[in-house]
Amino acid sequence: MRPKIYLFGDSITEESFGDGGWGASLAHHFSRTVDVVLRGYSGYNTRWALQVLERVFPSSENREDAPLAVTVFFGANDACLPDRCSAFQHVPVNEYKQNLHSIVSFLKKRWPTTRILLITPPPIDEDGRLRHPYIDNPSNLPERTNKAAGAYSEACVAVARESGNPVIDLWTKMQQFPDWEKAHLRDGLHLTPQGNMVVIEEVVLKLKNEGLTLESLPVDLPLINNIDPKDPLKAFQN
Secondary structure, three states: OOOEEEEEEOHHHHHHHOOOOHHHHHHHHOOOOOEEEEEEOOOOOHHHHHHHHHHHOOOOOOHHHOOOEEEEEOOOOOOOOOOOOOHHHOOOHHHHHHHHHHHHHHHHHHOOOOEEEEEOOOOOOHHHHHHOOOOOOOOOOOOOOHHHHHHHHHHHHHHHHHHOOOEEOHHHHHOOOOOHHHHOEOOOOOEOHHHHHHHHHHHHHHHHHOOOOHHHOOOOOOOHHHOOOOOHHHHHOO
16 A cells, blocks of 8 residues: 555645646655545634544554645634634634644644644735635625734744644745735635645645655556566566
8 A cells, every 4th residue: 555645624725636736736746656635625624623533534553554744734714804704714813723733633643653744824815805705795805814814824833833843834935926916826815826836846845854755755566667578577576
């Protein structure tokens, strides 16, 4: 069996296996070496994620079932404002921070050797959120703001520091690019192909820093270059 990398998060993770998505790109990057397993749940916040951990990551007595890594990518929904149209998704930032700690603790207890990579919520283009509402918005005000997303990003970075895990500060990283609002976000929140490229480059880099590279992982079956044209079946005897 190939080792696994789990992607756990909200819609930005759920959509990541689409065309040009960062999850699909990660699966391609680790082709023949790792199975990238999608566990993305559109609309979920960390409060809801805590309710489903046992079902998303069932226990196993087999140590070989432990994944190589898990990405934890929540916060975009927690950061919905409590007095706007998506208030039912809002989680106060202090609770969000504690929930992230609880998710990390659960994963570490289940799989002590698994690398956990935290990813902050992305920045928010408020104009894009007004132009592309997800539900009825009678106030005509954005249900998310970049300032609020920044606070949750800071909390995520703090959890990574306090728990000793790597983190991608996507909120800060993405805003380093010109015209990031439209170039990297298609609706003020979800990622364009360029936005997905930022994520995959950062994920591959962070995993490399944790010792997970193509060079460090064996392929599961003989490569075509290792098959002798004069005796093809010989490669499958070992």
